[in-house]
Amino acid sequence: MRDPEATLRQHQLPVTAQRLAVLRAVSRHPHATADAVAESAREEIGAISRQSVYNVLNVLTEKGIIRRIQPADSPARYEDRVGDNHHHLVCRACGQTEDVCCAVGGAPCLEAHDDHGFKIDEAEVIYWGLCPACQRAGAHASPAHPLSPHHHD
């Protein structure tokens, strides 16, 4: 993120130490959880309440300054990168999260065959698997994540 302070002003948000710290924390640690953001913010400004972290993350999300993702079996994660419709790759074993561009194009799967009359505004894609480290560690694709809807081992 270029200039956190300017970004806040652009969105009519009063600039506070807490908001700057949280915004920078998200910027420094993409896909961090609220807890991780809190830790990182504390390193920067000494102290910030848990509630404030949530308050800030919520406003920033509402304003579209950051984006919240909520993969199964994980607390919400936040990221800096907004407005480019990218998706995510999540490790079933350790939760490591990576960004991936749209697989097919601009807004790939954004059209379901039968929309059941819904007015669709987003197609969210999450790829599940094992990150390189967990593959080497011999993790199997289940312990951390008991789903695995349709794997054909």
Add this chain to the structure above:
Amino acid sequence: MRDPEATLRQHQLPVTAQRLAVLRAVSRHPHATADAVAESAREEIGAISRQSVYNVLNVLTEKGIIRRIQPADSPARYEDRVGDNHHHLVCRACGQTEDVCCAVGGAPCLEAHDDHGFKIDEAEVIYWGLCPACQRAGAHASPAHPLSPHHHD
């Protein structure tokens, strides 16, 4: 589900009233939450503990007899229909959930452009929008779901 009892036996699971009731509840109410399953099961057998509902849902999920889906801002939901790699359509306002076939084909987005070295075993797709009822009710695509990563209004 054809024969719940046989299904349990096929998977070496002792047949109990609780397991049958839970399995049938999921069968009758696709996309039900654990709570809803518990209610439905109680109607059938009078009583079942909360823990048992979770126990049963967990074994059934592990065995692949049912599938668990965990959309953002919703407790986990369970469904009968497994092994066909279908996706979901969720109403941001009321949470109503519908099944949708793979948008592009067999396993559509199952290949990310850059897999970051991950061993991918599933591509999960969730379409977010407003169901017909909530559209008529004038719901806007935000109250229930403060995310909306990349809409261009």
Add this chain to the structure above:
DNA sequence: CTCCGAATTTTGACAAAGTCCAAAACTGGA
């Protein structure tokens, strides 16, 4: 520079969804 009202932060209680654990009850093979 100081003051004030509105917005933000803090503190602490609370809520939802699940899990952990030990005790009691049950399943199903011998």
Add this chain to the structure above:
DNA sequence: TCCAGTTTTGGACTTTGTCAAAATTCGGAG
């Protein structure tokens, strides 16, 4: 029918997040 092993139960506990009221801070006006 009996027994060992599995399930079920009840209750405490954890995690992630929200609510509400009081204290503090921001930032424009004077």
